[in-house]
Amino acid sequence: MNGYERRKQKKKEQIYDASLELFFKYGLQKVSVNEIAHKAKVSPATIYNYFGTKEQLYTDTLMNWMDKQLAQYESILDSGLSFPEKTKEIMLLEAKNLKILADEFPKVPSPELSGLMQMMESYSEQKVAHFVRKFVALGKQEGYINKDQTEEVTMRYFTMFKNELSRSWDPSNQEQTILETDQLMELFFYGLAGRGRPQEQGVGNHNQSSISKKD
Numbered sequence: 001m002n003g004y005e006r007r008k009q010k011k012k013e014q015i016y017d018a019s020l021e022l023f024f025k026y027g028l029q030k031v032s033v034n035e036i037a038h039k040a041k042v043s044p045a046t047i048y049n050y051f052g053t054k055e056q057l058y059t060d061t062l063m064n065w066m067d068k069q070l071a072q073y074e075s076i077l078d079s080g081l082s083f084p085e086k087t088k089e090i091m092l093l094e095a096k097n098l099k100i101l102a103d104e105f106p107k108v109p110s111p112e113l114s115g116l117m118q119m120m121e122s123y124s125e126q127k128v129a130h131f132v133r134k135f136v137a138l139g140k141q142e143g144y145i146n147k148d149q150t151e152e153v154t155m156r157y158f159t160m161f162k163n164e165l166s167r168s169w170d171p172s173n174q175e176q177t178i179l180e181t182d183q184l185m186e187l188f189f190y191g192l193a194g195r196g197r198p199q200e201q202g203v204g205n206h207n208q209s210s211i212s213k214k215d
Contacts, residue, residue: 027107095166
């Protein structure tokens with residue numbers, strides 16, 4: 001990347017940061033390009049040159065944000081944490097992000113909402129699917145996911161727990177959220193019977209997890 005490209009990318013990141021803050025706070029319709037330009041310390045002309053329209057800027061900003069969230073998921077999955085701890089961290093982050101999107105989408109005007117949902121679906125099929133396969137493969141490799149379970153069924157199971165967590169997500173009470181997540185993770189890996197159940201009935205072959213392990 002030459003000097004011009006680096007400067008251009010830096011400006012785009014400034015615009016993305018400013019746009020994300022303003023769009024998520026006020027919504028697409030209530031934010032002007034001039035306001036974004038002022039906050040990003042660029043000219044309105046620069047924004048139009050890079051993105052064309054405010055609506056395209058909104059879409060690109062959302063995609064940029066999603067790319068960064070997915071990068072965090074990948075970083076967690078590649079970390080030295082145990083698989084249960086990785087799952088917990090990913091589930092917490094995903095629940096937080098789902099709550100953000102649930103608050104954001106009602107602010108989007110109907111004409112743009114349909115296209116936005118199609119874009120989200122395409123993003124899921126192209127980028128999220130790759131992460132899902134990696135997540136499931138790792139779980140099976142480490143013995144936490146039954147090797148006979150398909151990716152589809154495993155992720156449907158994951159989604160049930162994730163959606164329940166996102167419904168009760170309370171940013172003002174992180175301690176309670178983490179406590180509930182610990183309990184949900186016990187159910188996720190060991191079911192209602194708990195860890196003492198016979199191995200042949202479980203989804204994995206590990207009798208210990210770092211989720212509730214105390215130093």
